[in-house]
């Protein structure tokens with residue numbers, strides 16, 4: 431048995447739930463009123479003020495619901511095409527497909543892993559209604575480039591900001607650019623409400639649309655105006671989210687400090703994640719490339735990091751969406767070469783705010799040992 435096999439596992443992610451969150455939940459439970467109510471309303475206002483420059487926010491029961499309802503409120507449906515990246519979590523394209531519209535996959539830029547405006551431009555057709563970039567791993571998408579393509583072709587712009595709470599592009603927060611922007615509040619995201627999503631809305635029409643759709647199409651009880659769902663957030667979840675909102679900035683600073691440390695420690699061994707000028711990165715994931723690796727070689731690196739060095743790490747995402755059984759019917763005729771290479775080469779290393787200095791040293795030493803030795 432090697433010495434390292436006795437080390438504790440460094441988790442890839444660790445949600446931080448404190449006594450304040452537990453007290454907040456207890457307060458709601460004690461009130462006896464647990465469904466959507468005053469906690470949700472307060473969470474929406476506070477989230478808007480802290481994270482999206484005051485834009486109207488509407489809370490829902492998951493990030494996926496937020497995308498779905500945002501798309502529906504923006505009028506997306508059968509006959510429309512929405513251009514999305516293939517290199518993302520399947521929820522992005524799932525939400526488009528669930529409206530009856532067609533997700534059209536475009537390629538990404540090699541540095542940030544985000545939608546490439548030139549590839550988006552090449553994917554525009556008569557049916558294109560919108561483009562929905564993802565701010566993947568917490569790095570903002572190229573909003574100027576994508577905004578120019580959208581303006582040129584009269585497309586709506588939406589944002590999947592599930593992984594990017596607090597990231598900024600040219601000084602403005604992500605989630606403040608699109609007709610709507612969605613933030614996930616799943617436990618492994620940069621902040622959580624247990625499950626949940628927040629939709630940041632460009633105007634009151636979109637906000638009203640999302641509010642109606644999350645509540646069976648009702649503003650007034652039993653006066654249903656549109657066909658809707660029950661995608662409401664509970665006051666229990668909102669109470670957790672409100673506490674986390676007060677902590678997310680500090681955690682983001684710690685994520686950035688951890689990333690800066692890893693950048694220096696891993697330079698020359700793997701391709702560390704660059705940050706584009708005018709952007710701030712919130713490091714939902716710290717994702718490196720094992721340049722030139724095949725998927726099998728990369729998978730061996732991941733296995734060695736986990737099993738020999740006890741470093742939790744992930745591959746986000748090993749299969750591009752257009753190659754998933756569920757979404758392959760939407761696969762484009764064109765190849766997506768940058769997406770294919772990213773899916774083979776990426777590894778996300780621990781960067782979460784609970785890492786100790788010793789943990790960071792172990793992560794760096796492990797990567798040096800496994801990749802520096804030739805993988």
Ligand SMILES: *Cc1c(COP(=O)(O)O)cnc(C)c1O
Nearest residue numbers: 492493494519521592614615616
């Ligand atoms: C997490 C995530 C979602 C979905 O959010 P849920 O809260 O899990 O429904 C959507 N898009 C991306 C890019 C995500 O990472």
